[in-house]
Amino acid sequence: xxxxxxxxxxxxxxxxxxxxxxxxxxxxxxxxxxxxxxxxxxxxxxxxxxxxxxxxxxxxxxxxxxxxxxxxxxxxxxxxxxxxxxxxxxxxxxxxxxxxxxxxxxxxxxxxxxxxxxx
Amino acid sequence: xxxxxxxxxxxxxxxxxxxxxxxxxxxxxxxxxxxxxxxxxxxxxxxxxxxxxxxxxxxxxxxxxxxxxxxxxxxxxxxxxxxxxxxxxxxxxxxxxxxxxxxxxxxxxxxxxxxxxxxxxxxxxxxxxxxxxxxxxxxxxxxxxxxxxxxxx
Numbered sequence: 001x002x003x004x005x006x007x008x009x010x011x012x013x014x015x016x017x018x019x020x021x022x023x024x025x026x027x028x029x030x031x032x033x034x035x036x037x038x039x040x041x042x043x044x045x046x047x048x049x050x051x052x053x054x055x056x057x058x059x060x061x062x063x064x065x066x067x068x069x070x071x072x073x074x075x076x077x078x079x080x081x082x083x084x085x086x087x088x089x090x091x092x093x094x095x096x097x098x099x100x101x102x103x104x105x106x107x108x109x110x111x112x113x114x115x116x117x118x119x
Numbered sequence: 120x121x122x123x124x125x126x127x128x129x130x131x132x133x134x135x136x137x138x139x140x141x142x143x144x145x146x147x148x149x150x151x152x153x154x155x156x157x158x159x160x161x162x163x164x165x166x167x168x169x170x171x172x173x174x175x176x177x178x179x180x181x182x183x184x185x186x187x188x189x190x191x192x193x194x195x196x197x198x199x200x201x202x203x204x205x206x207x208x209x210x211x212x213x214x215x216x217x218x219x220x221x222x223x224x225x226x227x228x229x230x231x232x233x234x235x236x237x238x239x240x241x242x243x244x245x246x247x248x249x250x251x252x253x254x255x256x257x258x259x260x261x262x263x264x265x266x267x268x269x270x271x272x
Contacts, residue, residue: 009211011209
């Protein structure tokens, strides 16, 4: 299985990578903004995408739109600190399968990814 | 100088977000000290994250932390990189998280931009010093730190 982690923070990308579990994913790719995420999705066709919202160049909501145009069945988990209901509703309305509020723990990331894969 | 009612409410919001963050990631609640009003930028600690804010409120929010505390937090995250780049990345991420979490209170009126971070000697040119801001000092695991909220209506 393949995982794509999209976050502008190196420390967050590495933390999510550790939490997701290397044994679960044979390939883990990363992107630092929405624009690169769309390119990486096209290139690697990951089974799961974790997506931050606030990023430079292209935000996560715009990237979700473009990824779902490529594959309407893409499994996208939003991992964001934006705590207003509007952002969470908007992400789900656009096609994200889950919304995880930062700060996250290793356990919460692991469980959220497992939930998406089991659905 | 007295703190206005709205500022007190904002202060409570940020005390809540700072507390939640460090309890989740650091495992303990910070000890909050008395907040102060600032008319000039206070001295920055080793690493400072800045988050520009626009919308109903304009300005920025900054979080200043010592290296010792950032190294401890990196450890708690299971991170083996402790260099300055990792510390600046983490302080930017924490600042972004605290500011973005505050949207639970401020709603979409609080528009946020990607965070910046700098070491103590630097200050980004694009961030003007605010005429008035409040500083929320706190202590965590024996280290002094503070959040600076520089927002204007």
